[in-house]
Amino acid sequence: MSSTHTHGHAGHAHDHHDDHGPAKGIKRWLTTTNHKDIGTMYLVFSLLMFFIGGGMALVIRAELFMPGLQLVDPGFFNTMTTVHALIMVFGAVMPATVGLANWMIPLQIGAPDMALPRMNNFSFWLLVAAFSLLILSLFMPGGGPAAGWTLYPPLVLQTGDALPLAIFAIHLAGASSIMGAINIIVTIMNLRAPGMTLLKMPLFVWTWLITAYLLIAVMPVFAGAVTMLLTDHFFGTSFFSAAGGGDPVLYQHIFWFFGHPEVYIMILPAFGIVSEIIPTFSRKPLFGYDAMVYATASIAFLSFIVWAHHMFTVGMPLAGEIFFMLSTMLIAVPTGVKVFNWTATMWRGSLSFETPMLFALAFLFLFTIGGFSGLMMGIAPADFQYHDTYFIVAHFHYVLVPGAVFAIMAGVYYWLPKWTGHMYDTKLANLHFWSSAIFVNVLFFPQHFLGLAGMPRRIPDYSTQFADWNMVSSIGAFGFGLSQLLFVLVIWKCARGGAKASAEVWDGARVHGLEWSVPSPAPYHTFDEAPVVK
Amino acid sequence: MKMVKRAFVAGLGLLFGASPAMAAWSDVNLRVGVTELSREIYNLHMLILWICVVIAAAVFGVMIYSIATFRKSKGAVPATFDHNTKAEVIWTVIPVVILVAMAVPAAKTLVKIDDTRGSELTVKVTGYQWKWQYEYVGEGVSFFSTLARPSDEARQLDSGIAPTSVENYLLEVDNPLVVPVGRKVRVLITANDVIHAWWVPDFGMKRDAIPGYINEMWFNAEKPGIYRGQCAELCGRDHGFMPVVVEVKPQDEFDAWLEAQKAARQAALEPAARAAALAPAVVDTTVEPATTLRVANAE
Numbered sequence: 001m002s003s004t005h006t007h008g009h010a011g012h013a014h015d016h017h018d019d020h021g022p023a024k025g026i027k028r029w030l031t032t033t034n035h036k037d038i039g040t041m042y043l044v045f046s047l048l049m050f051f052i053g054g055g056m057a058l059v060i061r062a063e064l065f066m067p068g069l070q071l072v073d074p075g076f077f078n079t080m081t082t083v084h085a086l087i088m089v090f091g092a093v094m095p096a097t098v099g100l101a102n103w104m105i106p107l108q109i110g111a112p113d114m115a116l117p118r119m120n121n122f123s124f125w126l127l128v129a130a131f132s133l134l135i136l137s138l139f140m141p142g143g144g145p146a147a148g149w150t151l152y153p154p155l156v157l158q159t160g161d162a163l164p165l166a167i168f169a170i171h172l173a174g175a176s177s178i179m180g181a182i183n184i185i186v187t188i189m190n191l192r193a194p195g196m197t198l199l200k201m202p203l204f205v206w207t208w209l210i211t212a213y214l215l216i217a218v219m220p221v222f223a224g225a226v227t228m229l230l231t232d233h234f235f236g237t238s239f240f241s242a243a244g245g246g247d248p249v250l251y252q253h254i255f256w257f258f259g260h261p262e263v264y265i266m267i268l269p270a271f272g273i274v275s276e277i278i279p280t281f282s283r284k285p286l287f288g289y290d291a292m293v294y295a296t297a298s299i300a301f302l303s304f305i306v307w308a309h310h311m312f313t314v315g316m317p318l319a320g321e322i323f324f325m326l327s328t329m330l331i332a333v334p335t336g337v338k339v340f341n342w343t344a345t346m347w348r349g350s351l352s353f354e355t356p357m358l359f360a361l362a363f364l365f366l367f368t369i370g371g372f373s374g375l376m377m378g379i380a381p382a383d384f385q386y387h388d389t390y391f392i393v394a395h396f397h398y399v400l401v402p403g404a405v406f407a408i409m410a411g412v413y414y415w416l417p418k419w420t421g422h423m424y425d426t427k428l429a430n431l432h433f434w435s436s437a438i439f440v441n442v443l444f445f446p447q448h449f450l451g452l453a454g455m456p457r458r459i460p461d462y463s464t465q466f467a468d469w470n471m472v473s474s475i476g477a478f479g480f481g482l483s484q485l486l487f488v489l490v491i492w493k494c495a496r497g498g499a500k501a502s503a504e505v506w507d508g509a510r511v512h513g514l515e516w517s518v519p520s521p522a523p524y525h526t527f528d529e530a531p532v533v534k
Numbered sequence: 535m536k537m538v539k540r541a542f543v544a545g546l547g548l549l550f551g552a553s554p555a556m557a558a559w560s561d562v563n564l565r566v567g568v569t570e571l572s573r574e575i576y577n578l579h580m581l582i583l584w585i586c587v588v589i590a591a592a593v594f595g596v597m598i599y600s601i602a603t604f605r606k607s608k609g610a611v612p613a614t615f616d617h618n619t620k621a622e623v624i625w626t627v628i629p630v631v632i633l634v635a636m637a638v639p640a641a642k643t644l645v646k647i648d649d650t651r652g653s654e655l656t657v658k659v660t661g662y663q664w665k666w667q668y669e670y671v672g673e674g675v676s677f678f679s680t681l682a683r684p685s686d687e688a689r690q691l692d693s694g695i696a697p698t699s700v701e702n703y704l705l706e707v708d709n710p711l712v713v714p715v716g717r718k719v720r721v722l723i724t725a726n727d728v729i730h731a732w733w734v735p736d737f738g739m740k741r742d743a744i745p746g747y748i749n750e751m752w753f754n755a756e757k758p759g760i761y762r763g764q765c766a767e768l769c770g771r772d773h774g775f776m777p778v779v780v781e782v783k784p785q786d787e788f789d790a791w792l793e794a795q796k797a798a799r800q801a802a803l804e805p806a807a808r809a810a811a812l813a814p815a816v817v818d819t820t821v822e823p824a825t826t827l828r829v830a831n832a833e
Contacts, residue, residue, distance in 0.1 A: 155769060
């Protein structure tokens with residue numbers, strides 16, 4: 001990417017006579033249309049959900065600490081695995097990346113705000129409504145949703161009164177995502193600073209643009225699938241009931257047509273964040289910028305034609321098995337290009353290891369491990385063994401936790417000084433990094449062994465041969481969970497005060513993006529006058 | 535390669551030997567199993583695993599070297615290059631070649647798995663919440679298989695019974711499926727309520743049991759013994775408590791077992807048969823096993 005230069009006086013925005021700061025008190029947050037306020041709300045919301053979903057994960061790991069049932073009923077255990085996943089996917093990871101997009105896309109493309117600010121506010125508050133409903137569903141007669149986050153019929157139709165609440169929650173969260181995606185596309189397409197052509201955009205903006213298209217393509221598909229569940233349950237249709245002429249496997253095809261692009265909706269923005277951080281701390285331009293953009297687009301396209309690799313064991317025709325095996329293996333190529341390009345960015349650079357870089361490097365190693373296990377599962381005959389065991393639990397947690405979540409944390413540390421105007425407590429932040437990075441491996445690595453040795457996923461109790469590694473994994477879980485309290489502490493301290501951060505924040509960051517041209521903290525209104533990018 | 539492999543296994547063994555788990559290689563890896571298919575699947579698994587290990591060693595090696603060498607604190611001066619077409623073409627083409635090479639044996643195994651022709655025994659497996667039903671198609675023998683009593687008692691919340699005191703905790707049933715050794719057994723898999731999945735790791739694979747569908751798979755167990763597995767698709771509250779146990783017997787023992795089963799059925803049916811003789815019109819609506827038997831015999 002070429003270096004950038006601004007003419008605008010972004011920092012002087014508050015001098016304008018027609019300018020105003022945030023409203024006072026609670027009204028600021030309820031009615032705000034400011035992309036920074038909304039970005040902050042998304043991030044705080046996702047952090048809260050991360051702890052609620054994490055608490056559920058700890059219930060799961062506590063029950064699995066030893067063989068035998070000690071703490072919870074198997075039905076409640078199933079509710080925990082189900083709601084943990086729904087909250088982490090739709091409530092924690094996705095809103096965190098939307099929060100980062102809200103804060104950073106306008107700053108990175110030199111726009112004064114998001115293109116559709118009032119819709120921006122609406123999409124955030126819809127999310128709050130959605131997750132209030134989902135959490136309420138836990139207290140319904142018959143218990144919370146317990147059929148897994150994939151909501152497979154016929155099992156999901158055995159849910160009690162929680163079913164309509166959970167489905168309506170998904171509708172609202174989906175509507176929120178679609179609005180967010182439209183907003184991001186319109187902003188990127190229309191509000192770029194003069195001179196910022198598409199192929200000069202920062203990678204984070206590129207990955208989000210592609211993610212937004214994925215969201216618009218698949219969220220309605222998911223909404224359709226859960227609506228059919230709703231009518232099957234309450235209005236006598238039988239889309240998915242074999243007894244009524246329907247087909248339970250049809251649901252799985254529809255679900256995974258949504259579900260696989262959804263995987264990339266969670267990881268593409270993470271790729272973008274890492275592509276911002278590694279060049280900055282390598283003091284070198286990103287290697288193969290164009291290839292990165294094309295690789296992202298290829299991954300997005302391929303994500304639409306691999307869905308049935310989640311269903312190798314449903315009994316597809318041979319031709320189907322072979323097609324989905326090949327298309328799945330193909331995804332390894334553009335993903336490999338990304339990993340090689342990040343590595344080549346570091347090659348002959350001048351590396352330093354601030355907290356964001358540490359998280360980005362952990363991402364690089366650990367996401368790659370998750371990628372390898374993904375490739376293994378792409379081999380259909382081998383997947384007949386791996387499917388629905390702890391091997392896949394290990395796989396998707398590797399790509400989601402030290403993958404997506406670490407990238408989000410890297411992004412938070414990278415931009416936190418820009419948001420608050422203060423440096424965070426470096427010692428505490430590095431402690432957060434090291435304890436997270438160690439415990440996440442203690443937590444998830446042994447799950448590969450459990451899966452290969454034959455432990456199915458989603459079981460509350462297991463035979464005694466699995467006892468040792470489950471105990472190790474549970475210890476890792478509690479260590480990882482407690483480490484996250486440090487994250488909150490660092491953010492809290494940084495918001496309250498600390499060493500003053502310069503506009504550039506990171507040594508030499510200025511050439512890596514427009515966001516480093518505005519003062520720290522970024523003023524309430526930035527880029528009232530568009531900067532010019534050369 | 536063999537040497538490297540042995541050294542790696544030994545290294546891992548040392549590593550795990552020092553861990554609390556004292557794990558053996560077989561406790562952390564896929565089982566080879568006792569069928570031709572399970573062996574092929576194991577070999578595919580090991581092949582792709584080693585490919586991943588070699589690529590990981592190369593990529594992680596370059597990353598670690600970069601992190602150790604190109605440090606600002608060591609006064610490294612950054613280069614300014616931002617692409618290299620030759621390198622980019624190489625690291626796009628090489629993975630494609632590796633993947634194609636991997637796909638060929640995998641597809642061959644898939645073809646073999648798909649071929650259920652020439653089976654010598656057909657067993658129909660039906661999943662229920664939360665038990666399995668096994669039906670020997672054409673033999674008139676069928677029964678349910680549920681979690682064994684000692685496991686069931688120990689697994690209750692706060693039962694006070696230590697799972698370690700129960701033999702084969704959660705992996706024992708009252709009536710295992712019995713099959714002959716060295717025979718191609720075709721398994722027809724379906725379900726009666728929600729989706730389940732029938733899985734015996736030593737036979738190499740699992741298949742979903744779906745209401746309204748009849749899925750097929752086959753195995754040919756080469757060694758007599760007892761093989762254990764579990765339901766592998768979330769099927770509700772007691773998903774974790776419906777194990778699969780298969781007893782593989784020599785042919786003559788299997789034949790004797792099957793005859794005994796038939797005789798027992800016959801004995802159980804005696805009263806029903808007598809009732810049928812007295813009042814033929816009522817037969818169809820009486821005891822369920824009678825109907826099952828008739829349908830099975832008709833095939």
